[in-house]
Amino acid sequence: MSRLIMFHGRECPHCRIMMPHVDRLEKETGVKIDRLEVWHNEKNADLMRSYRDVIEPKCGGQLRTPTFMNTETNDIICGEVEYETLKKWATK
């Protein structure tokens, strides 16, 4: 079963900008996105690192935040995007 994850950093401005989009998306579509903070939570950080081979090629060769990931399809979005782009990713 697919799991939608948003890896984010507490002090990452891009992540802060994306949070209202995630709120809206969950409200409008009913999908659930797990928001996992990675700089202050080592367990979440290790989980993000475990997907390094999938994330890095799509994120400039780095583990950037925010990263949106579908764990089943490995669909990845990196950084700030428009709401519609996020919605398309989440409801694919």
Place this chain on the structure above:
Amino acid sequence: MCNDIHYGVKPPEVCPTCSVQKAYMEISSEEAQKTCDGTTSVMKKADFRQAIERFAEGNEFRVNPDQKRVETLLKGIFDNERNHGLKYCPCRLITKNFEEDLKLVCPCNFRIHETYKDKEDGECWCGLFVRRKNNE
């Protein structure tokens, strides 16, 4: 030649202080630590802010004029130094490979990144540094 210590994964071809080419000698991290311990103190956020302003002076980039964003980023950078040892970018995660993670220490070499290079409105990934406009 000038006894400056350069910290990084490899020595500079030309010393930025005395301009001598390839005049370096590698020392152990223990020796560097010993040398630095007597002369350094922990940098405060305001000092770092001044340091990045100086770093950007005369360059094609500047510190982001969005003060709120800069404050958020500086908090993240200093949290990372306290919790993870170095001033890592708060918008990228360390891999736990020390040499690789040095690339994430702020300020990073953002001029080679796709978010900055060849972009009129280029900025580093986190947005701490932005390309100057013509009149800035």
